[in-house]
Amino acid sequence: xxxxxxxxxxxxxxxxxxxxxxxxxxxxxxxxxxxxxxxxxxxxxxxxxxxxxxxxxxxxxxxxxxxxxxxxxxxxxxxxxxxxxxxxxxxxxxxxxxxxxxxxxxxxxxxxxxxxxxxxxxxxxxxxxxxxxxxxxxxxxxxxxxxxxxxxxxxxxxxxxxxxxxxxxxxxxxxxxxxxxxxxxxxxxxxxxxxxxxxxxxxxxxxxxxxxxxxxxxxxxxxxxxxxxxxxxxxxxxxxxxxxxxxxxxxxxxxxxxxxxxxxxxxxxxxxxxxxxxxxxxxxxxxxxxxxxxxxxxxxxxxxxxxxxxxxxxxxxxxxxxxxxxxxxxxxxxxxxxxxxxxxxxxxxxxxxxxxxxxxxxxxxxxxxxxxxxxxxxxxxxxxxxxxxxxxxxxxxxxxxxxxxxxxxxxxxxxxxxxxxxxxx
Numbered sequence: 001x002x003x004x005x006x007x008x009x010x011x012x013x014x015x016x017x018x019x020x021x022x023x024x025x026x027x028x029x030x031x032x033x034x035x036x037x038x039x040x041x042x043x044x045x046x047x048x049x050x051x052x053x054x055x056x057x058x059x060x061x062x063x064x065x066x067x068x069x070x071x072x073x074x075x076x077x078x079x080x081x082x083x084x085x086x087x088x089x090x091x092x093x094x095x096x097x098x099x100x101x102x103x104x105x106x107x108x109x110x111x112x113x114x115x116x117x118x119x120x121x122x123x124x125x126x127x128x129x130x131x132x133x134x135x136x137x138x139x140x141x142x143x144x145x146x147x148x149x150x151x152x153x154x155x156x157x158x159x160x161x162x163x164x165x166x167x168x169x170x171x172x173x174x175x176x177x178x179x180x181x182x183x184x185x186x187x188x189x190x191x192x193x194x195x196x197x198x199x200x201x202x203x204x205x206x207x208x209x210x211x212x213x214x215x216x217x218x219x220x221x222x223x224x225x226x227x228x229x230x231x232x233x234x235x236x237x238x239x240x241x242x243x244x245x246x247x248x249x250x251x252x253x254x255x256x257x258x259x260x261x262x263x264x265x266x267x268x269x270x271x272x273x274x275x276x277x278x279x280x281x282x283x284x285x286x287x288x289x290x291x292x293x294x295x296x297x298x299x300x301x302x303x304x305x306x307x308x309x310x311x312x313x314x315x316x317x318x319x320x321x322x323x324x325x326x327x328x329x330x331x332x333x334x335x336x337x338x339x340x341x342x343x344x345x346x347x348x349x350x351x352x353x354x355x356x357x358x359x360x361x362x363x364x365x366x367x368x369x370x371x372x373x374x375x376x377x378x379x380x381x382x383x384x385x386x387x388x389x390x391x392x393x394x395x396x397x398x399x400x401x402x403x404x405x406x407x408x409x410x411x412x413x414x415x416x417x418x419x420x421x422x423x424x425x
Contacts, residue, residue, distance in 0.1 A: 019141050020129040022399075026145050026152075027122060029397070030060060033155050036172055039111050045104030046165035049415050050158040055087070055103045058114045060148040061121045062087040066094060067375065068144060069121065072137040073128045079120045080109070093374035142204055143375070149400040152331065156278070156395035161415050164265060164276050171280035173336055180289040180340025186224040187424050188347050190320055192217035197318045198365055199404045208379040209404045211367045215315045221424040222312055222320050225341035225348045226356070227303065230288035232295070232420075233273070235306050236262060246305050251298030254412050264294035264414040278336040291338040291354050291419045297387045297411035300357040300420040309422040314360035314388045314406065316423065321350045321391070321403040328352025330398040338394050338419065352396065354419030355389035355407055362386035362408035386410055393417035 034042065034053050042053040051059075062083060069076045078084065086106075088097035109117075128137065163170050198212035199205035241261050244252050254260070262268075265276040266284070273284035295303070304311045312320075328351035329339045338353040363383050370380035386408040392401035395417055409416060 016129055016133050016138060019133075019138050019145075020126070022145055023125060023129075023141060024122075026148050026397075027118070030057065030148060030152055030155070031118075033152055033159075037159065041159070041162065042111060043104060043107065044162040044165070045101070046158070046162040047415060048101055049413060050161050051100070051103050051154070052106070053155055053159065054111055054114055055106065056151045056155050056158070058083070058087045058109075058117060059089055060144075060151050061114075061118045063147050064125060064141075064144045065121050066091075068137060068140050069124050069128065072133065072140070073124055073131075076124055079117045083117065091374050091377050093377060146204060146206070146400060147378075149397040152397055153393070153395050153400075156331070156336065157415050157417070160265075160276075160278050163278075169276060169281055172278040173334075174279065175334075177277075177279065177282075177286070177290075177335060177337055178339050180287070181343075182289050183225055183341040183343065183348075185422075187221040188224050188320070189221045190217070190219065190316070192219040195315070195319050197315050197404070199402075203402075205402070205404060206379055206406070207371050207376075208362075208364065208368070208383075208406050211365060213366050217313075217316060217319065219425060220312070220316050222316065222347060223309075223422040223424075224346065225421075226291035226338075226354060227420040227422060228289050228340070229275070229284060229292045231307075232263065232292040232303060233284070233288070235303050238306065240302060240306055243306075246302040248298060248301060250411070251296075251302060254296075254298055258412075260299070263292060263299065289340040291340075291349065293338050293354050293417055293419050294414050295357075295418060295420065296414045297357050297409075299414075300418075301359075303420055304422055307422060309424055310359065312356070312358050312421060312423040314358040314390060317356065317358055317390045317421075318403055320347060324350050324403070326351045326392075326398075326401050326403065328392070329394050330392065330401070331395050332398050333394070335394055338417070349391075349421075351392050351401055352398075353394055354391075354417050355393050355396075356391045356421045357418060358388045358390055360388045362388050362406070382408060389416075389418060 037053055045052050065078060085095040085097055088095050159172055163172055194214055194216050196212055196214055199209040200212055240246060241255060247255060267274050274281045275284050275287055300311060324347060328349065329335055330352045341348045370376035371378065389407040
């Protein structure tokens with residue numbers, strides 16, 4: 001990109017330049033995530049939820065071309081006429097799109113051409129920023145940056161699953177994980193009452209975080225830390241995957257049909273449990289005090305029932321997290337895996353490490369309105385058969401998360417970095 005010191009036409013002083021710098025930083029971070037991968041790695045689509053790394057590089061570029069440049073940069077010329085539908089994910093208002101499960105068959109365009117596509121769009125974005133963006137364009141650019149950060153996390157999920165599917169189980173990264181020590185679980189109480197949740201309007205948020213509204217909560221307690229691998233292993237040893245009374249009906253059907261006996265990426269070999277990580281396979285013994293990860297909603301629910309507890313509703317989680325700093329083990333730490341809780345008092349691990357399943361269905365807040373036009377498909381159309389997760393994970397970009405952020409997945413999904421915090425009362 002060129003200089004970001006052009007004349008502004010709208011927006012507060014310096015806003016366009018700040019947005020431009022963040023755009024450059026995030027775009028570079030995406031390519032840094034792909035740096036350890038070979039071109040062959042970047043073609044793999046190893047499960048229905050996943051997409052090839054090459055596709056992520058193109059789709060995040062497509063977003064800026066489709067929703068920013070095509071609307072706000074006069075005389076913009078698209079890089080390739082077919083890319084508008086080829087790299088569309090699910091925006092039916094824009095175009096039809098290929099079936100998701102076919103993305104791994106896109107041997108063309110080549111990786112080199114997709115990188116040229118990224119440079120083409122970045123150069124055009126530089127011209128738009130230098131020309132002085134209207135506020136609407138700035139808001140759209142910021143949305144695109146957060147969209148790309150979501151895909152950085154998805155990239156980590158998909159790389160891990162692709163390397164797991166490879167019989168060689170290659171490692172994406174090297175180095176040791178931070179040492180984790182046992183930490184006693186305690187219960188942190190909240191008086192409940194009439195509270196407010198949802199985004200306040202300051203800074204960026206997705207439309208599904210709004211509007212802010214009142215909710216009444218009974219008094220509750222949250223576990224001071226996340227459930228660990230060692231604790232989850234006790235659930236398994238007590239026949240957790242063989243006891244139908246612990247499971248929701250659909251969950252029990254899924255366990256039987258899928259043959260689940262442990263979290264995703266756990267495997268038993270030579271009398272020992274191993275866990276596949278982005279650093280390759282590790283002994284479970286090394287990870288006993290780290291948060292259990294890659295468990296579905298169904299598994300998290302069964303564990304809570306086994307432990308004679310429950311888990312938080314999303315309003316409880318948000319109220320508890322509202323006064324905490326959004327600090328933790330994120331993508332930038334380089335750990336790329338959940339770490340154990342610290343020795344501090346109060347609630348720990350509220351941000352980073354693993355996305356925490358809640359007992360709340362993903363629905364619009366009272367008075368919710370999706371964004372107008374095609375961008376209304378970003379969140380609103382998925383408000384069915386999904387459950388809410390909170391807090392971010394070890395592969396979430398640090399600047400992307402906040403206490404009001406609502407992630408959502410279907411209850412059988414396990415390939416994301418998801419875990420469990422218990423609730424009481």
